[in-house]
Amino acid sequence: MSRWVRTILITFSFLLAVFFLVVLLMIVSPEILTGMITLTLDMAQKQPIRTIAIIVTLTGFLITLIALVVSVMSGRLRKTRIRANEIGAIEIGVEAIENIALNSAKIAQSGVKSAKARISPSRGGKLSVRMICQVYSDVEIPMMMARVQERVKKDIEKYTGIEVENVEVRVSRVEAIAPRVER
Numbered sequence: 001m002s003r004w005v006r007t008i009l010i011t012f013s014f015l016l017a018v019f020f021l022v023v024l025l026m027i028v029s030p031e032i033l034t035g036m037i038t039l040t041l042d043m044a045q046k047q048p049i050r051t052i053a054i055i056v057t058l059t060g061f062l063i064t065l066i067a068l069v070v071s072v073m074s075g076r077l078r079k080t081r082i083r084a085n086e087i088g089a090i091e092i093g094v095e096a097i098e099n100i101a102l103n104s105a106k107i108a109q110s111g112v113k114s115a116k117a118r119i120s121p122s123r124g125g126k127l128s129v130r131m132i133c134q135v136y137s138d139v140e141i142p143m144m145m146a147r148v149q150e151r152v153k154k155d156i157e158k159y160t161g162i163e164v165e166n167v168e169v170r171v172s173r174v175e176a177i178a179p180r181v182e183r
Contacts, residue, residue: 012067015060092160094119101129101167104155110147111139113175117152126165127156134173145169 026033043053084090101117115133122128129152135141149167156164 008063008067012064092162097127097156097160097162100156100159101131101152104152105131105133105148108144108148108151110144110151111136112144112148122165124163124165126163128165129153129156129167131167131169132172133169134175135171137174137176139174141171141174145171 022036026036043049097119098117101119102115105112105115105117113134113136115131118130120128120130131148131152133145133148135144148169152167153164156162
């Protein structure tokens with residue numbers, strides 16, 4: 001999620017929290033409720049204040065609507081990626097693409113013990129893949145993770161027909177190889 005989307009969502013959340021705090025205080029204290037009713041009536045009767053209140057209220061409503069749309073649209077990919085051909089549509093789930101990436105990382109013979117994959121949209125209908133891997137201690141990390149990147153990109157493009165813009169690999173942990181016990 002981009003920085004400006006997070007800023008909008010944080011601002012919206014803060015304003016919503018303040019609104020509900022004021023509503024709670026109005027419910028708890030009759031004096032605050034009376035004060036808010038008096039303030040509202042004063043704003044409704046005085047034309048310049050009324051115009052300002054309408055503008056502020058409409059702006060708040062639009063920001064709320066934009067925050068809702070942005071938060072829904074900027075989340076993870078839509079549940080499926082649709083590919084059309086002459087017979088019909090083919091829907092490929094995000095989980096399926098993530099599983100292709102995980103299987104590719106494990107069969108790349110690069111010492112990956114476990115991995116997690118996140119798929120996100122990129123420019124031009126392409127995909128961006130982010131992987132977090134745990135590797136064994138006897139792995140040349142730069143060389144082997146480059147192999148994982150190549151394999152994941154190649155396999156996703158081969159099996160789904162969707163181009164991959166980039167594959168980011170982060171090694172979060174190096175696991176020691178368990179000693180073999182001979183009997």
